[in-house]
Amino acid sequence: MCPAPLSEPSSTLGPQATADLLDWTALADEIAALLVDDGIQVPPRSVLALAGGASLFVMPASDRTVAMAKLITLTPGNAARGQPTIQGDVVVFDVATGQRRVVLDGPTVTARRTAAVSLLAAQRLAPVPQGPLLVVGAGVQGLAHVQAFVEVLGVREVWVASRSAASAEALAQAARALGAQARVVQDADAAMAHCPLVAACTPGTAVVLSAQPRPDAFIAAVGAYTPTMAELSPGLCQWMAQHGTVVVDTADAGHEAGDLLQAGLDVARLPTLQDMVRQGARPRTGPVLFKSCGGAGWDLAAARLVLRATRTAHSDIGANTGSGAHSQPGSGSP
Structure with a gap:
């Protein structure tokens, strides 16, 4: 199933729509490309301890054109409650304009x-x-x-x-x-x-x-x-x-x-x-x-891959319609 193109100026994607844009081979290749890119900035992640043994993670990263921040909670006690232990979002920005481009599902990323x-x-x-x-x-x-x-x-x-x-x-x-x-x-x-x-x-x-x-x-x-x-x-x-x-x-x-x-x-x-x-x-x-301990650089690779895919989708829409029209904002569900 082809993922729906993102709308402008930004869209929020649910779990399946996020996964659809993160093909395994393409994502591994993007991580490899990120590792040879000298323009990457990945500061240490910040972890805030919460009541009940939970934690709040704040993880930013950027390259020359894309900036992102992952904001997620880890709540181990949720496993016994039948709820997700990881919840949150990955927010992706355009460096040149500061514009928020897309919000991805944090646990899926x-x-x-x-x-x-x-x-x-x-x-x-x-x-x-x-x-x-x-x-x-x-x-x-x-x-x-x-x-x-x-x-x-x-x-x-x-x-x-x-x-x-x-x-x-x-x-x-x-x-x-x-x-x-x-x-x-x-x-x-x-x-x-x-x-x-x-x-x-x-x-x-x-x-x-x-x-x-x-x-x-x-x-x-x-x-x-x-x-x-x-x-x-x-x-x-x-x-x-x-x-x-x-x-x-x-x-x-x-x-x-x-x-x-x-x-x-x-x-x-x-x-x-x-x-x-x-x-x-x-x-x-x-x-x-x-x-592997994880890090925001890997989330940045996912963000770069998503933006590349969605820019291609927008270009294809413009070529096919002869206009700059885009789909309306949505949840990103297929």
């Missing part, structure tokens, strides 16, 4: 750009990118990683491990709907012996992987993003540092990557994804651990 970063890392670093894939954690990020890896890397076998049997089976069914074989497993550590691709997508509140991985493994760990969070054991992280390659998504991981910090690793000395992309480097031998 977060899910897709996080999985797209893992996808880019797997494309560049994974010894066996076609899998089989083990996904630990069957929530929003688990689904996004299955979609990205199946649709782009051609993964045809997915193993799912989750504390919730119902969630695990739902994710396995989603993988089957995409054309992959899928199974639910109880022991994630045991499953690592069979899966060269691993995506750890848990809330980061407890260690879920501790076994020694395969020598051709690629592990993307995305759940932990503070020094007190971890989903990989210290022993696993130390083994990867000694026998393989550890890459972080950004330099901010130096104070955010709880898995690695709790393992006593000098995170500031580890290569970043930007280093690997700019150098065109691949790990020499052995397994790869890609630790």
Whole structure:
């Protein structure tokens, strides 16, 4: 389904309309392009603690033409209430005019750009990118990683491990709907012996992987993003540092990557994804651990991709109608 063109001067898009504009391959390519762009500005994100264990995240970023700010809340207690844990928006501006151009659904951007970063890392670093894939954690990020890896890397076998049997089976069914074989497993550590691709997508509140991985493994760990969070054991992280390659998504991981910090690793000395992309480097031998903590730069890549797509849509409308008419503002629902 083709996404509806945005209206001028700005539009607000819902979850599906936002997702429609963030194709997996295009988003991974846009992230790669952003990593070689010297005009990017990404200040540290601001996190405000809220009552009840929730947090408010303020994450700005810009390049020479596009500025954006992601404003989202993270409310872990919502999981027990059957409500989304992440809520909010990504507001995108034109740098030249200061005009707000589009408001994107924050949780959708977060899910897709996080999985797209893992996808880019797997494309560049994974010894066996076609899998089989083990996904630990069957929530929003688990689904996004299955979609990205199946649709782009051609993964045809997915193993799912989750504390919730119902969630695990739902994710396995989603993988089957995409054309992959899928199974639910109880022991994630045991499953690592069979899966060269691993995506750890848990809330980061407890260690879920501790076994020694395969020598051709690629592990993307995305759940932990503070020094007190971890989903990989210290022993696993130390083994990867000694026998393989550890890459972080950004330099901010130096104070955010709880898995690695709790393992006593000098995170500031580890290569970043930007280093690997700019150098065109691949790990020499052995397994790869890609630790992702997230950052506004990835949201900026999503914003750039959306604006490019919508500008093209507006140009096509003008060419077809012979006028500058645009559709009326709407929710962005298909």
